[in-house]
Amino acid sequence: MNYHWNWGIFFDQVQNGDETYLAWLISALGWTVAVSITAWIMALVLGAIIGTLRTVPHRGISFFANAWVELFRNIPLLVQMFLWFFVVPELLPKDLALWVKQDMPAKEFVTAAICLGLFTSSRIAEQTRAGIQSLPRGQTNAGLAMGFTRAQVYRYVLLPMAFRIIVPPLTSELMNIFKNSSVAFAIGVLELTFVSRQMQEDTSQGIEVYAAVTLLYFICAFAANRGMALVEKRVQVPGYIAGAH
Amino acid sequence: MIEIKNVSKWYGQFQVLTECTTQVAKGEVIVVCGPSGSGKSTLIKCVNALEPFQQGDVVVDGISLSDPKTDLPKLRSRVGMVFQNFELFPHMSITENLTIAQVKVLGRSSDEARDVGLKLLDRVGLTAQAAKFPGQLSGGQQQRVAIARALSMNPICMLFDEPTSALDPEMVNEVLDVMVQLAKEGMTMMCVTHEMGFARKVASRVIFMDHGRIVEDDSKEAFFGSPRSERAQLFLSKILQH
Numbered sequence: 328m329n330y331h332w333n334w335g336i337f338f339d340q341v342q343n344g345d346e347t348y349l350a351w352l353i354s355a356l357g358w359t360v361a362v363s364i365t366a367w368i369m370a371l372v373l374g375a376i377i378g379t380l381r382t383v384p385h386r387g388i389s390f391f392a393n394a395w396v397e398l399f400r401n402i403p404l405l406v407q408m409f410l411w412f413f414v415v416p417e418l419l420p421k422d423l424a425l426w427v428k429q430d431m432p433a434k435e436f437v438t439a440a441i442c443l444g445l446f447t448s449s450r451i452a453e454q455t456r457a458g459i460q461s462l463p464r465g466q467t468n469a470g471l472a473m474g475f476t477r478a479q480v481y482r483y484v485l486l487p488m489a490f491r492i493i494v495p496p497l498t499s500e501l502m503n504i505f506k507n508s509s510v511a512f513a514i515g516v517l518e519l520t521f522v523s524r525q526m527q528e529d530t531s532q533g534i535e536v537y538a539a540v541t542l543l544y545f546i547c548a549f550a551a552n553r554g555m556a557l558v559e560k561r562v563q564v565p566g567y568i569a570g571a572h
Numbered sequence: 573m574i575e576i577k578n579v580s581k582w583y584g585q586f587q588v589l590t591e592c593t594t595q596v597a598k599g600e601v602i603v604v605c606g607p608s609g610s611g612k613s614t615l616i617k618c619v620n621a622l623e624p625f626q627q628g629d630v631v632v633d634g635i636s637l638s639d640p641k642t643d644l645p646k647l648r649s650r651v652g653m654v655f656q657n658f659e660l661f662p663h664m665s666i667t668e669n670l671t672i673a674q675v676k677v678l679g680r681s682s683d684e685a686r687d688v689g690l691k692l693l694d695r696v697g698l699t700a701q702a703a704k705f706p707g708q709l710s711g712g713q714q715q716r717v718a719i720a721r722a723l724s725m726n727p728i729c730m731l732f733d734e735p736t737s738a739l740d741p742e743m744v745n746e747v748l749d750v751m752v753q754l755a756k757e758g759m760t761m762m763c764v765t766h767e768m769g770f771a772r773k774v775a776s777r778v779i780f781m782d783h784g785r786i787v788e789d790d791s792k793e794a795f796f797g798s799p800r801s802e803r804a805q806l807f808l809s810k811i812l813q814h
Contacts, residue, residue: 468622469659473673474649474725483672487663566707567662 336532337539348526355522356543362439362508362518363547367501369444370451375490377448378455379481392452399449404442404510411442412514439511447504454496458489491562498555502548509544519543573598573729573760579618579628581784588614589625590784596729601761603771603792606781607807612764613656615781616731619762620651633728649677652722652730656738658714660706666693666717667702670724678725685724692720696750712743719750729760736767766811772796780804 337349344351380392399407412435416427431437462485470480512521523540527533574596581589589611596602604612617623618630621637621644630637635647660669670689674680680688693699696716698709706714715735722730732751736744748770755761755774765771771778771792778795780788780803787801799805 463657463659465655465657465659466661468617469653469655469661471622471645472620472648472651472653472655473721474645474677475673476645479676483676484661488661491663564663564707565705566709567705 330534331532332535333530333532334535336530336535339530342529348530351522351526352519352539352543355517355519356547358436358511358516358518359505359508359543359547362436362443362511362516363505365440366443366447366508367504369440370447370500370504373444373448374451375455375486378452379459379486381452381456382459383477396449396452399446400453404446404507405513407446408439408442408510408514411438435511435514435516438514439508439516443504443507443511446507447500450500450503451497454493454500455489458493459485461492462488488564491564494555494559494562498552498559501551501555505547505551506544573600573633574619574762575629575631576615576619577629577631579615579625579630581614581618581623581625581627588784589618591628592781592784592786593628594779594786594789596760596762597776598760599758600776601755601759601774602763602777602779603775604762604764604779604781605766605768605771605807606787610781611784612781613733614784616733616762616764619731620648620653622648622653645677649673649725650728652725652727654715654718654722654730654732654735656734658706658711658718658738660714660718660721662706664705665702666698666704666706666709669706669717670721673721674724689720689724692723693717695723696720697746710743711739712746715739715743715747716750719747719754723754729762730754732761732763732765734764734766736765768796768808768812780807782807 337352338347340346341348341351377392377395380388381396383389402410416424418424419427427434466484466488467480470484471477475483508518509520511518512524515521519540523536526536530536576592576594579589579592580587592611592615594602604616606612614623618625618637619632621630628638632647632651635642637644637647660666661672664672667686667689670693671682671685674685674688675682690699690702693702696719698713698716698720701709701713701717706717709717719735735751736747739747744767748767751761751763751770752774763770775792778788778790778792779786780795780799780801782801782803788795788799788804790800795804796808799808
């Protein structure tokens, strides 16, 4: 192998700049985390709502929720990024479109977070629905028989159990969101993938650069995994064995 | 207290209840029995509107269920129900199971709800389990908690939907004992059960159902003495053999 190793590259100055590549990578990691966490919060809230609506016995509501899920999960994430970035602003009313294109702060970041949040919300909605539907029907009846309204049955009986049941798939989703956030490079968010490509082009030290980026993504996803394992332990119900009913 | 008037119900084309009519007076204990698929569980679930019906009416304490203005959650909060599979809320401790509806539905303070709940827990002999979770209790214990949970709402009547069918045999009696005691205290009860010993002990009347119809509706003496329909005779001869 005729490769010129240079692990010191991270401490070199960025071309046309006064920071090191290491500082560049750390800032990129910050954007990756920011996009991921913002999208995650959106996805969790919207996914829980849409997933719940999918189980409500009302045609109009469940049609809306189904349409949501199918829309966001049947289009590739990369294409969705481009749609939000290039197409959606064109469809807005004139003044708003102008503001989005010219003045919206952190335009790339906001677009990427919304796009990734909505994409992931459709997946979390599916898991929420599956979690709710995995509960015995008698639980709903028991709640109703106590005098709960349907909303209260969801609030106190179904959702607390459904969310406990879906912690494992949610863990995968949180790990995915960190990995999927790499697609945001395509619309110019200065996150890890974007910066690593730039750094590789500047320095031609591809192995070092991608080794570092790989490690950083791995740490993010692994931290997400460990964090969710703690959540799983915390919300565990004493004596409850899933499916034993 | 409970009037069931000409209730018919269909699942699509299939008729599950056909013109069922009966009533339960205050303080009466009615046992509903019949072969599986005869519609007894469906009928009892019509009483608190857990199952909708297409024809007829059910009137509970003077309130008609088919009246669209009826506040169903409020009505259900006054009718206690116990299920075959207990249906305690698995993520709540026993105490929380006993108090949540008192607080969220009846608006009691959590201290008051706790007092009521723990008193009832003592009554079913499970004070020691207050801090445990449903999954840590035996089936019989869970069902006793479920009865206490229903009673915590101070119901005007109680519905039991095969309360002992999911229990191991040695746990059946601990649940029946609680039910017998409740009956003796004058609680109005409608029980779907095959426990004929229980029926003999406390039932005011026995209803026998077959194919969605009420075939017999008689005093327990008449029912066990000489059931009129052949179907009921056959049913009794089969379940009383052992």
